[in-house]
Amino acid sequence: MKKRLIAVLLCAAFLAALSWGSPYGADRGETYDLYFREADLSAAPGGDALRAEELHLEAEETQSALSVAERLMDALLAGPEDPTLVRVIPEDTTLLSLELDGGRAKVDLSSRYRNLSGVSLALADYSITLTLTQLPEVSAVSITVHGQQLSYRDRQIFAARDVLFSSNEDVVGPLPATLYLLDESGRLVPQEMTLDLYEGDTQVGAVVKALLNSTEDQELRSALPEGFQVTSVRQEENTCYVDLPTAALPGMSEDADLGLALRALAESLLSLRSVAEVRYLVDGEYAAVYGGVSVMEPYTASN
Structure with missing residues (x-):
């Protein structure tokens, strides 16, 4: 009986040691x-x-x-x-x-x-x-x-x-841009804004991020639907290339106005002095349509 009690105590001590060490x-x-x-x-x-x-x-x-x-x-x-x-x-x-x-x-x-x-x-x-x-x-x-x-x-x-x-003192400088947003009636309206351009940001990237931010609590809101994504955005000479992922399409609602969203994004990017045209890519390649919307032709200020 004594040996059995000692064995039980040793086992309990061993388990306690394991718990303490973990x-x-x-x-x-x-x-x-x-x-x-x-x-x-x-x-x-x-x-x-x-x-x-x-x-x-x-x-x-x-x-x-x-x-x-x-x-x-x-x-x-x-x-x-x-x-x-x-x-x-x-x-x-x-x-x-x-x-x-x-x-x-x-x-x-x-x-x-x-x-x-x-x-x-x-x-x-x-x-x-x-x-x-x-x-x-x-x-x-x-x-x-x-x-x-x-x-x-x-x-x-x-x-x-x-x-x-x-700190936030790394702001490179202000970036004047015009964002095309939706008013209460659902029409695109230009809104002049000054964006903060941080070190490492590009001008076209700053515009895309500003549009992706929700503005639903204000009178004007972004035309980009919930779930809209941009894989990358870059500028080569006076052309801005915006790459859109097909993987994002299932996450957008069926009633999302994708054509209006792409036009709002393009017109906002065209408000930058250095951008003369916007071309959409799909999964990194030129494509005819994105979610049923034609993206073959570039967007220009004269469109």
Whole structure:
């Protein structure tokens, strides 16, 4: 009987030791950092643009590295509680999937994330990177939107050691543009705007990002339907090439006016002095139609 009691105690001690040595499933839970942007960037140069807010997870939330990573992403997308911090990921961005693969966290987000560019995109990318690389199983992070890479990034895989930003003082300068938006009656109307052009942005890219931003809470709204995507946009001499993915078509509503959307995008790009014509590509190639709309001929200011 005594030997049996000793064996039971040794077994219990062994199991307790296993639980103590594991970072997941411990009775006391774990505390992690969520990285958000300083609300006041005037005193936050370099990497100090991001600051951590603590999040405590209970034991039942830390059963595996994947469950922790998913919980951290949910909290990051929800935004900070500290009023001195602000979100860097657009509101209403949702996590479509998260996979841990050989030391890399593969994060796939909804189309709202595509609205970011320049310094804002870098801050969002690294807020996710710093948050997820706390886990010993994660050494790098890749971030996609509906399974597609953002082609205008200078890198696609991020590590915590790469973080080095500056503040919003990296705005290169103002960009005057005319965006063609929908009024309350559904007509396209020109709206003169001044866009912030950040280091690493192009003028045509800044116009596309501005149109992709939702303006539904204002009198004027974007003509681009929900789910509309642009794979890439580039300018060669006075021609702007806009690449559209066929993979985005199923995600748009059946009543979406795609012809009106393409015209609004083209006319907004043509408002730039350096752009004389806009050509649409489909999956990187010239095509006759996109979603039933003819895209064979270029759009010009005289159209």
